[in-house]
Amino acid sequence: MSKIELRNLWFSVHKWIGLLLAILIIPVSLSGSALVWHDWLDAQVNPGRYAVSGPAVLPPSRYVAAAQAVLAPGERIASLRYPEGGEGPVVVSAAPAKPGARERVNVYLDGASARVLDKVGSNDGVVRVLHRLHGTLMVPGMGRQIVGWIGVAMLVSSLTGLWLWWPLTGSVKRGFRWKRRPQLDANLHHQLGFWVCIPLAMLSLTGAWISFPAIFGQLSGARPPQRPAPAAPLTETVQRIDDVVRGAGGQAVAITWPTGKSPAWKLTLAQGEAEIADASGAVTTRPPRPETIARTMRRWHDGTGMGAVWQVVIFLGGIIPAVLAVTGVTMWVGTRRWRRRPARKLAPAE
Structure with missing residues (x-):
């Protein structure tokens, strides 16, 4: 498989993860951002x-x-x-x-x-609703497993996004240019996606770990809770x-x-x-x-005892994926409109 073919494959994977799961990624991400400071939020509401x-x-x-x-x-x-x-x-x-x-x-x-x-x-209460939304999407029974698979999909999306961000030719500095594309949403998607890809990969992995403790417990050798x-x-x-x-x-x-x-x-x-x-x-x-490893994963995920800087990173790691989901959908819609435009006829030469 050539480099171009591999890139097209990763692009398809990245695109369809975003399009199919955008409606689920947005509430999970935004509720996770709000819960970074859940005690403060609870005190403001009550x-x-x-x-x-x-x-x-x-x-x-x-x-x-x-x-x-x-x-x-x-x-x-x-x-x-x-x-x-x-x-x-x-x-x-x-x-x-x-x-x-x-x-x-x-x-x-x-x-x-x-x-x-x-x-x-x-x-x-509001904070408990956010906890249930973030942990189970308020779906009884299989909700935690659904959120776990969303975490796996977001991990794949963040890694494939980094691959797609990397310039095909020239220096890596080209990737940091703001106007890589004419459209605002595309430039937002490229730049925000790069800066959040590593924190998002960490949050996605730890979220999947929390949702599937038995599976990851076996992989790490720890007894699942x-x-x-x-x-x-x-x-x-x-x-x-x-x-x-x-x-x-x-x-x-x-x-x-x-x-x-x-x-x-x-x-x-x-x-x-x-x-x-x-x-x-x-x-x-x-x-x-x-x-335990499970407790460490949970602290990395929710920021407990990790300091203000890490909590800000987690907060942005929840806000930005929602922005990426929206810009990804608008980019896809814009591409389909562009493809449906009729070809402009050339005027005959005088």
Whole structure:
């Protein structure tokens, strides 16, 4: 296969990926950009939820009592999470009253007074809608797999786009010229596509990894994460939560209640983890676990703990693909119009 034939093949692959998946790439990309700063966005949409009067200094039992006062009959407290960095509300999550249901109820509390700030379903609100749109396109069942294959297609598109951007002749500097084509959309497509191709390839690969953890877990040698079936928290516990936190011997970041399947308190500490048997009170502590490849991929994908520069790169890595999808479609439409134009007749020579 000659160089021109190979280029034409990659062009066809690149073109049809963009045309067939543009309607799906745009919502996935834009929702991913918005979720880079999901905590800030949630605070802007729901300011009352974050209207705290001070840091969380009360015993955990105070937060539990305040949350129980607003829970419906049958809803059981499943976890308590302190704010990251000490700023923000304490969040108490409760398992639903209906057995087997996954959606929980979140109660937001003022850390200084245990005052209830908000009560909302875990899948309700603008930010949760964006999470579901980005992760599953809001398609039940196969949504995550669909988004995973979109990630694979975008990875191929970014690599083929780099191939097509590379000038056929002359110096590579020719690729950076703004007016490579007469049309504005074509120049935007060429230039933006080059600068985003590497970040987009990374985001596409990590997105596919998140969607297909079992497949990529086998390739990397890591055990794929297991998502256990939901288990109802115990209605009555032997250990009191204040004693549990004191017995853990460290600053608690998150506390998970014992269940019928796992009758032990599980605590995430600032410097490790702890597990306390509810029946005996026996304490088992562990140092911080090393970060798994799956967790690293997720941090690269959403920018958690990666710094402001990386988050800006991810934000642009979501905005620009939407622009590329639109310009790709307009370029294709313009090409079809040009091909349908009748040939201009030449005037006879005088």
